[in-house]
Amino acid sequence: xxxxxxxxxxxxxxxxxxxxxxxxxxxxxxxxxxxxxxxxxxxxxxxxxxxxxxxxxxxxxxxxxxxxxxxxxxxxxxxxxxxxxxxxxxxxxxxxxxxxxxxxxxxxxxxxxxxxxxxxxxxxxxxxxxxxxxxxxxxxxxxxxxxxxxxxxxxxxxxxxxxxxxxxxxxxxxxxxxxxxxxxxxxxxxxxxxxxxxxxxxxxxxxxxxxxxxxxxxxxxxxxxxxxxxxxxxxxxxxxxxxxxxxxxxxxxxxxxxxxxxxxxxxxxxxxxxxxxxxxxxxxxxxxxxxxxxxxxxxxxxxxxxxxxxxxxxxxxxxxxxxxxxxxxxxxxxxxxxxxxxxxxxxxxxxxxxxxxxxxxxxxxxxxxxxxxxxxxxxxxxx
Numbered sequence: 001x002x003x004x005x006x007x008x009x010x011x012x013x014x015x016x017x018x019x020x021x022x023x024x025x026x027x028x029x030x031x032x033x034x035x036x037x038x039x040x041x042x043x044x045x046x047x048x049x050x051x052x053x054x055x056x057x058x059x060x061x062x063x064x065x066x067x068x069x070x071x072x073x074x075x076x077x078x079x080x081x082x083x084x085x086x087x088x089x090x091x092x093x094x095x096x097x098x099x100x101x102x103x104x105x106x107x108x109x110x111x112x113x114x115x116x117x118x119x120x121x122x123x124x125x126x127x128x129x130x131x132x133x134x135x136x137x138x139x140x141x142x143x144x145x146x147x148x149x150x151x152x153x154x155x156x157x158x159x160x161x162x163x164x165x166x167x168x169x170x171x172x173x174x175x176x177x178x179x180x181x182x183x184x185x186x187x188x189x190x191x192x193x194x195x196x197x198x199x200x201x202x203x204x205x206x207x208x209x210x211x212x213x214x215x216x217x218x219x220x221x222x223x224x225x226x227x228x229x230x231x232x233x234x235x236x237x238x239x240x241x242x243x244x245x246x247x248x249x250x251x252x253x254x255x256x257x258x259x260x261x262x263x264x265x266x267x268x269x270x271x272x273x274x275x276x277x278x279x280x281x282x283x284x285x286x287x288x289x290x291x292x293x294x295x296x297x298x299x300x301x302x303x304x305x306x307x308x309x310x311x312x313x314x315x316x317x318x319x320x321x322x323x324x325x326x327x328x329x330x331x332x333x334x335x336x337x338x339x340x341x342x343x344x345x346x347x348x349x350x351x352x353x354x355x356x357x358x359x360x361x362x363x364x365x366x367x368x369x370x371x372x373x374x375x376x377x378x379x380x381x382x383x
Contacts, residue, residue, distance in 0.1 A: 036204050037066040037138075037197035039334065040073030042187035042321065043210025044169075044347030045356065047072020049340045051089055052360025053208050054080055060368055066138035066200035068193045070186030073208070074141035074166035075123070078159050081135045084126050091122070092353040100350045120164055130159045140196035141166040142186030146175065151189050153196055169317075191321040194332040205334040208364070211322045212339025318342055338367040 036057060040050045050073060057064060067077040079088040095103075103118045132139050133156045141154040141162035154162030165176040165183040176183045186193065192209055322342070329337070340363055345356055 033061055033063040034204055035065045035200075035202040036062045036206050037200045037202035038064050038068075038077070039192060039194045039197055039205070039207040040067065040069035040077045041192040041208055041210045041325065042069075042071030042073055042185065043191075043318075043340070043342065044072060045349040045352065046210045046340055046342070046345050046347070047076055048092060048353045048356035049210065049344070049360030049363065050076040050208055051085065051353075052357040052362075053338060053364040054085070055357075056361050056364040056368065057206070062204070064137060065202050066140075066197045068140040068142065068196035070142040070166050070190060070193055071169070072167065072210075074186070075163050078127070078139065078141065078163050081137055081139045082127055082130045082159060087126050089353075089357070091126075092350070093357070095351055095353065097351040120160065123163065124160045127160045127163075132156050132159050132162060135159070138197070138200045140193065142190055142193040142196070143168075143176075143183040144186050144188040146170075146182040146184055148181070151186065151193075152181065152183060155196075187317075187321055187324075190324065190328060192325045192328050194328060194334055198332070204336060206336040206338070207329075207334040208338045208340065208360070209325055209329075210340045210342065211318065211325050212341045213322075318347070336367055336371050338363050 038054070038057070040047070040053075050069075054064070054076070064080070067081055069075075069077040076085075076088070079085050103122075132141075132154060139155070139159075143152045143154065143162075143165040144150075145152050152165070154165065161176070161178070165178065166186045167173060168175045168184040170184050170188065173185075191211060192207055194205065194207055197205060340359065344359055345352055349356075
C-alpha cells in the first residue's frame with residue numbers, strides 16, 4: 001500500500017546477436033506492439049464495459065503494460081492482470097437478477113448496507129494468494145482513506161484486499177479497516193486515476209471513463225409531473241386541505257389562548273367574535289398562498305417516477321464523480337479517452353453484464369478507429 005507510484009526497471013546483459021541479410025529477408029521482423037497504460041474508471045455495474053474495452057485492445061494488438069483503477073475498474077483490471085479475466089467474465093455473464101440479489105448479504109448493524117462477504121469470497125477464490133508485486137504488469141488500485149481525507153494507492157500486497165478496499169462504496173458496502181485506516185471507494189476522490197500509470201512510460205495512455213455524458217439530455221418524463229394535490233381528486237384535495245387548515249388554526253389559537261392565560265373562566269363575546277373573524281381571514285390568506293404556490297411550482301409524483309432515497313443518493317454520487325472526472329482529465333489528459341455514458345446502465349445493474357460488455361467493445365473500437373486515423377481522441381474526437 002503506497003501513496004506514490006512505483007516503477008520497475010528490467011536490465012538485460014545479453015550480448016547482441018548478428019542477423020544475416022538472408023534471415024532478415026526470409027523472416028522480416030514483426031512490428032513492435034504499442035504499449036498501453038490503461039486507466040479504468042468507476043461506475044458500478046457499468047464497469048463491465050471495461051471487459052469489452054480490454055478485449056478490443058488485445059484483439060487490435062496493443063500490449064497493456066500498466067493498469068490503474070478504482071471501484072469496478074480496480075476489480076476488472078485486477079482480474080485481467082492476474083490472468084483471470086475469462087473466469088470472471090464467465091461468472092458475471094451467467095448472473096441473473098435473482099442471482100445478484102442472493103449475493104447481497106444485507107446488514108443493518110454496520111456502516112454499510114452490504115457486508116460484501118458473499119461476493120468477495122468468490123473473488124478471493126478466483127484470485128487465490130495473488131500479490132500485486134508478482135503481477136506481470138504495473139497495477140494500482142486506488143482507495144480513499146476517510147480519516148486522513150486522501151487517496152491510497154495499493155501497489156503491493158494481496159490483490160484481493162486492494163480490490164476490496166477500492167470497491168467499498170460509502171454507506172453501501174462496509175469499509176475495509178486496515179492498519180488504522182478506514183478505506184472506501186477510491187472514486188470518492190479520484191474516479192479516473194490516470195496519474196498512477198504515468199510512471200510506466202507506455203507508448204499510449206488510455207482512459208475508460210464510465211461517467212460520460214450522453215448526447216440526449218435527460219429530463220424527468222412529463223407523466224411524473226402532477227398538480228399540488230397529488231393523486232387525489234381536486235374536490236377531495238380541497239376538502240382535506242380545509243380540514244387540515246381548520247385543525248391547524250384551532251391548534252394555533254389554542255396555544256395563543258394558553259399564552260394569554262386560559263385559566264380565566266370568562267371571555268367577552270366581542271373577543272370571541274374577533275377571534276373567529278381572525279381565523280377566517282387567516283384561512284383565506286393560506287388558501288390564496290396555496291393557490292399561488294400551485295400555479296408557480298411543478299411537483300412530482302415520486303411513486304410514478306420510481307425514484308427513492310437510494311436512487312437520489314446514487315445520483316448524487318454520480319454527479320460528484322462527473323465533476324471530479326473533468327478536473328482529472330484537465331490535469332492529466334490521456335492520449336485516448338473512451339467515454340461510456342452514465343445512462344447506459346444503472347450503477348446496480350449487475351445482471352446486465354453481456355449488454356455492458358458489448359457496449360465497452362463498441363466504444364473502444366470506435367475510439368481506436370478515430371485515434372488510429374487522427375492520432376487524437378481528446379476534445380471533440382473523444383468517444
